[in-house]
Amino acid sequence: MSKENHPLILVKDLSKIYDNGEVSTPAVQGVSFAIRKGEFVAIIGASGSGKSTLLHILGFLDKQSSGDYFFEEKAMTDYSEEDLALIRNEKMGFIFQSFNLLKKTTVFDNVRLPLIYSRIKESQWNQLxxxxxxxxxxxxxxxxxxxxxxxxERQRVAIARALINQPQIIFADEPTGNLDSHSGRIIMDIIQKLHEDGHTVVLITHEKYTSEMAERIIELKDGQIVSDSRVSQRRFARQGFIK
Amino acid sequence: MHIKFILKNSLQAIKTNKSRSALTVLGIVIGISSIVLIMSIGRSAESLILREVETLGGAFVQINPGKDAQGPSSMASSLLLDSLKERDVEALKNKNNVPYLKDVTPSLMVPASVSYGSEIYRPTILGWTATWLADLYDIYPEEGNYFTEEDIKSLAPLAVIGQDVKKELFGSANALGKKIKIKNKYFRIVAILPPSGSVSSFMNVDEFIVIPYTVAQKYLLGVDHYQEIHIIAESEELVPQMVKDIELTLRDLHGIDDPKDDDFNVTTQGDIIDTIKLITSVLTVLLTSVAAISLVVGGVGIMNIMLVSVTERTREIGLRKALGATSKNVLHQFLIESIILTIIGGIIGISLGIAFSFLSALVLGRVVGPNWQFVVSIESMFLGLGVAGSVGLIFGYYPARKAARLSPIEALRHE
Structure with a gap:
């Protein structure tokens, strides 16, 4: 197999169980799938279906309880804490529903934030x-x-921040969830353009409309995959689709 | 992560909560300013006392009865000891025994009042040789003459008085030749000293009445021993050798073989200076330790506020970790923030401490006298900054470690 055909993300029988000592709640149960470089995948499901938990594991923000997760063919468990931080910094970009911007800080400083933890030379920071x-x-x-x-605008700042390190993959967790439909359309348009530019995108949403802007939809229910299919009729935000 | 950005982040966090940061820093400000103030007062006191001791000159040596005085109580009890007598002074005067001795006087202090007619005054009454004031302080009578060796031998009731004594008892009238009464014994005034003021904190020549030591012994105190023997060496350099000669002479005279059995002790200026330095530094350390307690309290305040800060900024910590910050980055950020807080407190504390030291020097200068000087020790500033930084490091570590250990997703989920 050529390098190009290797999946960027490979998940095998992955489970996540929250255990508070008294009750154990399964959030993700035995999911398996692969995401190739350059793909645009939407993970859809109702509230509590485990989609956010899955995204957090994929984004190295959380760890699975069992199963395997390979990023660039290397098992997550083989990475040290420092490696995980470096990969989050250099290869992943995050867009959150609640933006997660630093208060009382300018747009410029917010967007630059990932660079101060990176290996990129300071002389390039301003331009980037x-x-x-x-x-x-x-x-x-x-x-x-x-x-x-x-x-x-805040979500666009968050997107700019996610882009700044030229990540291989962008994780967007309900990016339009806190926005009106007009703003939501602008955000989805940007995300679609990022995909066209070659970024791999994993989008979490509970809206069918939004999910249909991806190339592929993985549907979760009660922590399990109920369907994994390609989108036959893709929607495009620039054509003014959102609800 | 670049230190420049850690500093920038920390300063921004401090600026965001200005009043809270200011209150947090207050504990450190109080602690550091107290340390600087106490060390400054300690230094001023030490230099004042040392300067006064040094006015006696490095060639001055004092012999006290009894073993080395180990404290105020043994100093007091030494006044009652009778091991120093006339034969000792005679032996010390012998050039064969103590070749480098320039002058010697027995010394007795008489606790009593003096009266002339209806006027009563409480002076410092000293039984000395006639010329001791001239030899030790270079002071000569303004009127009349010092009593003589003959007068001492014949137990002549004569007195040399200082300016304050004259003023209190006689006003502007003539005092020379008048008879004053001490403990029901009349003394004729043979000399009046010029206005001389304090030769040290303990000795104001203007309040002196100097009488022949023999008279103080026999007529006023009813003893045949001396309270002290004062000696001047030929020169300061000869003092160590002279002290050895004195010790050998007195041991021989008192039939003592083992220095442990000495019934006298010889104190040089160097000894006195060492003792004073020891006392003032012990006192300074003691007081500084008390002030340091407030720093611990301040440090707990810093820890408390940093814990609040970590809780408030949990989401921010989660975000930074999501964007690539390592646990070490987060640890450094919070540690530096608490160190900056305490260093700011330290700088303000040092400035206030210097200001308070200056004010206290002004006040104490009026109370103690113009010899009290404003001294700021450079060590106290470095100590203050060092201590402040350490407090930040020590008390900031726990909150910073707590922040560093947060899992990114739990931190991001924090409401």
Missing amino acids: TVEAIEKVGLAHRQNYETAKLSGG
């Missing part, structure tokens, strides 16, 4: 930050504190 901000169309807001921005 400006480019990422331009990509999401917020150049005119660069020196604004994020608290002064609208929800849609």
Whole structure:
């Protein structure tokens, strides 16, 4: 098999059980799938279906209880804490539903944040930050504190921050969940463009409409995969689809 | 992670909670300023006392009865010991015994009042030789003459008085030749000393009445021993050799073979200076330790506020970890934040401490006298900063470690 055909993500019989000592709650139960480089996958499911838990494990933010997770063919358990932090920094980008921006901090400083933990030379930081901000169309807001921005603008800041290290894969956890439909469409448009630019995207959503903007939908129910199919009629945000 | 950005983050976090940071730092400010103030007062006191001791000159040596005085109680009891007598002074005067001795006087202090007519005054009454004031302090009578060796031998009731004694008893009238009464015994004034002021904190020449030591012994105290013997060496360099000669002479005279059995002790200026330095440094350490307790309290305040900060910023910690911060990065960030807080407290504390030291020097200068000087020890500043930084490091470590150990997802989920 050529290198290109190796999956970026390979999950085998992965489970996550939350155990508080008295009650153990299974969140993800024995899921298996692979995601190739450059794919745009939506993970869909109702609240409590385990989709966020799965995304957190895929993004190295949490650990599975059992099963195997291979990232770039290497088992997650083989990485040290420092390695995991480095991979999160260099190869992964996160977009959260609640934006997770630093308060009382400018757009510029928020977007630059991953760079201060990276191995990229400081002399390149400014240029990379400006480019990422331009990509999401917020150049005119660069020196604004994020608290002064609208929800849609804040999410664009978060996207710029996710992009800045040129990650291989972008994890978006309900990125439009806190936005009105217009802002949501802009965000989804940006995410679709990122995919077109070659980024692998894993999108978590509970909305069917939004999930159909991906190439492939994995549907979860009660922590298990109930379907894994390609989208026959893809929707495009720039055509004004969202609810 | 670059130190520049850690510092920037920390300063921003401190700036975000200005009033809380200020209150947190207050404990450190109080602790550090107390340390600087106490060390400064300690230094001022030490230099004041040392300067006064040094006015006696390095060639001054004192012999006390009894073994080495080990404290105030043994100093007091030494006044009652009778091991120093006339034969000792005679033996010390012998150039064959103590070749480097320049001058010697027995010394007795008489606790009594003096009166002239209806005027009563409480001076410092000293039984000395006639010329001791001239030899030790270079002070000569303004009027009249010192009593003589003959007067001492013949137990002549004569007195040399200082300016304050004259003023209190006689006002502006003539005092020379008048008779004053001490313990029902009349003394004729043969000399009046010029205004001389304090020669040390303990000795104001203007309050002196100097009488022949023999008279103090026989007529006023009813003893045949001396309280002390004071000696001046030919020069400061000869003091160590002279002390050895004195010890040998007195041991021989008192039939003592083992120095442990000495019934006298010889104190040089060097000994006195060492003792004073020891006392002041022990006192300073003691007081500084008390002040240091407030630093511990301040440190607990820092720890408390950093724990609150970690809780408040749990999501931020989760975010930073999600974006690639390692546990070490987070640990450093919070540690540096608490160190910055305490260093800021340290700098303010040092500045306030210096200001308070200056004010206290102004006040104490009025109370103690102009010899009290404003001294700031550089060590106290470095100590203050070092202690402040250490407090930040020690008390900031636990909250910082707590932050560093947070799992990224639990931190991100924190509400």
